[in-house]
Amino acid sequence: MTYEELVKDHSGEMIEKLVTEVINKDAVEIRFEFEDNEQWSVISMHIYEEDKEISLRLHPNDRYELYFGYYDDEDEFFEITQQLTPEEKKIIPKGLQKLMGKVLADEQGMRLPGNFLSK
Numbered sequence: 001m002t003y004e005e006l007v008k009d010h011s012g013e014m015i016e017k018l019v020t021e022v023i024n025k026d027a028v029e030i031r032f033e034f035e036d037n038e039q040w041s042v043i044s045m046h047i048y049e050e051d052k053e054i055s056l057r058l059h060p061n062d063r064y065e066l067y068f069g070y071y072d073d074e075d076e077f078f079e080i081t082q083q084l085t086p087e088e089k090k091i092i093p094k095g096l097q098k099l100m101g102k103v104l105a106d107e108q109g110m111r112l113p114g115n116f117l118s119k
Helices: 003-009 011-023 094-106 114-118
Strands: 028-035 038-047 052-059 063-071 077-083 110-112
Touching (some): 003 063, 011 052, 011 063, 011 114, 028 094, 038 063, 038 094, 052 094, 094 110
Antiparallel strands (some): 028 110, 038 052, 063 077
């Protein structure tokens, strides 16, 4: 299975894995990021032994996106993004959705206990 197929066909499982990882951490960081005219809030997990990143991004107008970044065998970095469906969005705990919305609106990141996100 390619990474593109993984993101396209198993995005719900990837979101669940990310949410489970972050709510079980002692401290979690929700960052505010921007590039050119785009801005978003983001929560990420890194799989260091495989040099991969899985992130959820919240863009304006309540548009969520799954992000997957990885290095190939030649050490070239690739990014795959996919907009979440309404069903996939339901996987994200309401507390996390609200906090990601606050970070986006305030244009300022925050750090908080992971278990706070599951509420």
